[in-house]
Amino acid sequence: MSKAILYSYRRCPYAMRARMALRIAGIDVEQIEISLRDKPQAMLDISPKGTVPVLQCPDGQVVDQSLDIMRWALLQHDPQQWLQHADDADQRALIQRNDTDFKYWLDRYKYAERYPEFSSLHYRRQAGIALLDVLEVRLARSSYLGGQDPCLSDVAIFPFVRQFAAVDANWFSTADFPALRRWLNGWLESDLFMSVMAKPVKPG
Numbered sequence: 087m088s089k090a091i092l093y094s095y096r097r098c099p100y101a102m103r104a105r106m107a108l109r110i111a112g113i114d115v116e117q118i119e120i121s122l123r124d125k126p127q128a129m130l131d132i133s134p135k136g137t138v139p140v141l142q143c144p145d146g147q148v149v150d151q152s153l154d155i156m157r158w159a160l161l162q163h164d165p166q167q168w169l170q171h172a173d174d175a176d177q178r179a180l181i182q183r184n185d186t187d188f189k190y191w192l193d194r195y196k197y198a199e200r201y202p203e204f205s206s207l208h209y210r211r212q213a214g215i216a217l218l219d220v221l222e223v224r225l226a227r228s229s230y231l232g233g234q235d236p237c238l239s240d241v242a243i244f245p246f247v248r249q250f251a252a253v254d255a256n257w258f259s260t261a262d263f264p265a266l267r268r269w270l271n272g273w274l275e276s277d278l279f280m281s282v283m284a285k286p287v288k289p290g
Contacts, residue, residue, distance in 0.1 A: 090115045090141055091142040093129040093133075094120070095122060098138055099245030100137075100139060104141070104155040104156055105139070105282040106278055108141075109278060110159075110166060111162055141158070143158070157238075166236060168240075168241065170232070180221075181242045183217050184217055188213060188218075191209055191213035196250075221247070225266055225268070226264075230269070240269075244270065
């Protein structure tokens with residue numbers, strides 16, 4: 087293999103954060119956009135769990151967890167020092183809360199009709215308690231989650247906050263999260279994010 091292959095799905099938050107790390111690290115990848123209904127056999131052969139992202143490195147190594155892909159890319163080249171605070175206990179705890187408690191409530195808020203046990207408002211409140219209230223306090227003190235410069239946790243968490251904000255954009259635009267909105271909009275408007283969200287050009 088002359089370069090890495092990345093199996094991705096454009097709107098998947100896990101794939102988004104992996105693509106952002108690969109792009110900022112300058113890693114040349116062949117990106118394959120998959121269909122969730124018709125996953126390529128080549129991907130399933132190297133990662134039977136069948137979820138994206140999956141990175142096949144030039145040496146054949148397979149990395150199929152998004153955070154591991156981020157770390158792999160940044161260990162090759164980390165021009166903005168995103169790994170500087172990556173092993174700080176509080177930073178690891180933020181990502182852990184995002185990937186567990188917040189993701190749990192986010193899914194229920196986003197697909198409330200599938201979880202009729204409680205209202206959408208209940209799920210939204212629980213998501214805020216799970217993580218967003220903590221992020222708001224932190225971002226009111228500093229520009230990014232690790233201080234005045236972006237770090238791994240910002241990019242790992244941002245795609246999930248993006249999903250939360252999009253469920254009810256009108257509500258989020260006036261909710262009591264001014265610092266979180268500033269931070270979110272900064273990432274949404276960044277050249278980095280826009281570049282990884284460009285729709286793949288279909289061959290032919």
